[in-house]
Amino acid sequence: MHPARKQRLILVTLLVALSSAAAGFVTYAMRSNMDYFYAPSAFVAGEVPFEKRIRAGGCVVPGSVVRDQDSLDVRFALTDGNAELEVVFDKILPDLFAEGEAAVVTGKLQKDGYVRADQVLAKHDESYTPPEVAETMQNKASCGGDAKI
Amino acid sequence: MAWQWFHRLGSPRWFYQKSSAWLPWLGGAGLILLLVGCVWGLGFAPEDAKQGNSYRIMYIHVPAAFLALAGYYIMAICGAIGLIWKMKLSFVVMRAAAPIGAALTFISLFTGAVWGKPTWGTYWVWDARITSMLILFFLYLGVMALSGAFSREQSADKASALLALVGTVNIPIIYKSVDWWFTLHQPATLKLTEASTIDPSMFYPLITMIAGFYLFYAWVLTLHTRSLILQREWRTQWVRELLGQSSVATGSTR
Numbered sequence: 001m002h003p004a005r006k007q008r009l010i011l012v013t014l015l016v017a018l019s020s021a022a023a024g025f026v027t028y029a030m031r032s033n034m035d036y037f038y039a040p041s042a043f044v045a046g047e048v049p050f051e052k053r054i055r056a057g058g059c060v061v062p063g064s065v066v067r068d069q070d071s072l073d074v075r076f077a078l079t080d081g082n083a084e085l086e087v088v089f090d091k092i093l094p095d096l097f098a099e100g101e102a103a104v105v106t107g108k109l110q111k112d113g114y115v116r117a118d119q120v121l122a123k124h125d126e127s128y129t130p131p132e133v134a135e136t137m138q139n140k141a142s143c144g145g146d147a148k149i
Numbered sequence: 150m151a152w153q154w155f156h157r158l159g160s161p162r163w164f165y166q167k168s169s170a171w172l173p174w175l176g177g178a179g180l181i182l183l184l185v186g187c188v189w190g191l192g193f194a195p196e197d198a199k200q201g202n203s204y205r206i207m208y209i210h211v212p213a214a215f216l217a218l219a220g221y222y223i224m225a226i227c228g229a230i231g232l233i234w235k236m237k238l239s240f241v242v243m244r245a246a247a248p249i250g251a252a253l254t255f256i257s258l259f260t261g262a263v264w265g266k267p268t269w270g271t272y273w274v275w276d277a278r279i280t281s282m283l284i285l286f287f288l289y290l291g292v293m294a295l296s297g298a299f300s301r302e303q304s305a306d307k308a309s310a311l312l313a314l315v316g317t318v319n320i321p322i323i324y325k326s327v328d329w330w331f332t333l334h335q336p337a338t339l340k341l342t343e344a345s346t347i348d349p350s351m352f353y354p355l356i357t358m359i360a361g362f363y364l365f366y367a368w369v370l371t372l373h374t375r376s377l378i379l380q381r382e383w384r385t386q387w388v389r390e391l392l393g394q395s396s397v398a399t400g401s402t403r
Binding site for chain 1: 152195196197198199200204207229232233234267268269270271274275276277311314315317318319322326329330331332333335336337338346347348350351
């Protein structure tokens, strides 16, 4: 290869390597800020501030969804396999919200240790199956007991 | 001697003449695959057990996102070849790839928003996957803007190639964002190393669409490169002859 071309090849490689390293350091330094939500374990560990708008995500614990008789409130628990977090919500849940499925809620952590949410989003998983196949799989919950949300 | 084919490839004239034979094959095969994939995916693939019919947006969303990422590498690698070997054609392909990539990125963001509403319950969230994809869109727009911002073609080529190369760092971040951080976006369904978590009856139309998008991309990129070649080389003898001939052939008058 011509020496001038070789030099330019080295320069281009260096440019890509150094800018990648820079971006890598920045994303590494901000890694916790890049998470879209806190896992329930972070709430139990006391990493989440009270009375500030935060997001929590996890698997909706099967059997935990309870609707209040006198108000629109619905209560449910989120889990990441290690800890559980109680959530209270008073608006309409998304269609794909279900027990055993993942959800992401936005709200404020109350002093009593539960989150009063003003938004609940359903998080679907990466598996796609026709209804007949899903039935034969015995209604397998997509995120139950799995630590990875 | 070993590099001769490489340098001949760099000639815009050679590319223009050779590529006219590729166009009908790329375009024809691409359109057939897209048509088959659409009818198969939208009409015959079963609905999803949880999402119902709304998951079918995947048949546009996933291939568009695939090509938005792959197209960025094509653009950046062409920029690198142009910088290193001073190859004119390579810069032309780089410039041609930018608006196509921007359009594909927009399609994947837009279809993602349309898909998000019925499944997540929102059109948009600022999670790592969606935000990094938006940055990709801006990178494409930046390359387009830079390539038009200089009066000297060579300066424009160099500046946009440098931006394209620096931006490549974003591609692995987009790809791995769903694994590195908590996101609302799902992790990858199609996996390289392990079994994909999609039923075969839904997978085959998806892979047909992805193949169709690749061919369609190659077709559009070739078409756009050809038109940019004509714009850049209009002073040369062969372009004048070509255009002179075609204007006589179509009988157009000034």
